[in-house]
Amino acid sequence: MAEREALYTRRIFYYETDNMGIVHHSNYIRIMEEARMDYMRSLGYEYTEMEAKGIIMPVTSVSAKYITPLRFDDTIHVRTRLTAFNGVRASFSYTIYREGDEKPCATGESGHCFLDTDTRVPVNLKRKYPEFYERAVKIQEKE
């Protein structure tokens, strides 16, 4: 459980707000990325290490549902989970909470593939990055 879930916390920046006085919806997609990187770090696999091995993990799909708006200076907590992983593709889910609230203010999902940095051809982490593969399969299977 501790392995599968991680809480990423920070405050909302002023430049993330828009003319409606709330956080612009595109910034939740960025916050999800921050939380994903933090989650990978908490598993012991920094994304920088993956790129150092010549592998990139681009986003193939993304979605978000906005429930209650966030405002400047709100403190948020993001719960990230690896919901699917097979060495070729990965999916993450995100639940964003505003500090003090019980219900999430937003939820989201992202899909990813793994590519060779130079050729941009898909790679299978089972062969190209087995340490990461083993760990990710285990985390994902436990669900």
Next chain:
Amino acid sequence: MAEREALYTRRIFYYETDNMGIVHHSNYIRIMEEARMDYMRSLGYEYTEMEAKGIIMPVTSVSAKYITPLRFDDTIHVRTRLTAFNGVRASFSYTIYREGDEKPCATGESGHCFLDTDTRVPVNLKRKYPEFYERAVKIQEKE
């Protein structure tokens, strides 16, 4: 047909790219917003007029699928459609093409509600903004 579809065109900015050398996935969500505003304008209803009437149209959901990456200076064309509208909620879909390509490089959808700017309570455009309502229903129905 002319009413329901609009092409929004611009070049990709340098600051929209990321460390992978491609447009960051969050920026497609912003491009979809640009295209939506442009689409509303092409229908004769600027979003600024809606806000001037004390109505905001926040995003309640968003999704995107990334097919082929965009790079700096690419020219893109976005086709926007109003896929659902009932005066209380609206949905738009987006197809993004890179100039010269036949197949889309990305697709997306967004869901919206209509709120009173001051109270943030949902409003029905049928009563609050009938000119817009009539037009939007007609456009959406024709599909």
Next chain:
Amino acid sequence: MAEREALYTRRIFYYETDNMGIVHHSNYIRIMEEARMDYMRSLGYEYTEMEAKGIIMPVTSVSAKYITPLRFDDTIHVRTRLTAFNGVRASFSYTIYREGDEKPCATGESGHCFLDTDTRVPVNLKRKYPEFYERAVKIQEKE
């Protein structure tokens, strides 16, 4: 000293990088804002309180010098100082360090005025927000 200087620390996000593989120069301006808000908070005056009093503090000028580039996942420390304040205008300076480096990787400055949120007319904090005024004058004078 402790009052006049504050260190704001965070990691660089992936979406802050660009096609050159470094943090896009516009994002330093945003990081300076984050550091300024954090600095005000450390002085006991949250920017949200200022806006709750009907005062906004827009930016009237900004400048930055880029010395060595920042990359994804770098940890940065920002030292912020209030370099001038007279109740009507304020200036801040920023020095950004990459963790592990002795020399700064960037420096910057920002100028601000204080406006009534509704009328957008300049206000003097000496009258409109004396608690903040007294504190800020003291911090600035000590330099």
Next chain:
Amino acid sequence: MAEREALYTRRIFYYETDNMGIVHHSNYIRIMEEARMDYMRSLGYEYTEMEAKGIIMPVTSVSAKYITPLRFDDTIHVRTRLTAFNGVRASFSYTIYREGDEKPCATGESGHCFLDTDTRVPVNLKRKYPEFYERAVKIQEKE
């Protein structure tokens, strides 16, 4: 004259606004980049060609003065000039006008150097990109 000055025009996007209801100051820095790229294009030298030759032109300094705020949907015109160029460094200045206004709403400047993309070592365009050098010197000298 026609060579030295170029007008870059576009509308303000919704996501460029902030909680104050105006364009966030960091976005002017991005708009200046858009105008600079457009200016280079108007001179017949696309920035993509420069990068294709293995040269990048990072920003070494930036500054902006904010005179009157911009809002969503405003149309802006940016006048860009190459104010200094010696093959090793270049400086640009920008004047941003809101459509309908006589006086500028903001001004700015940016400084740049030229680096080899791979080694990140400074290069002199006089040797590495003579076509561009000749053209730029001429434009800058005429001032």
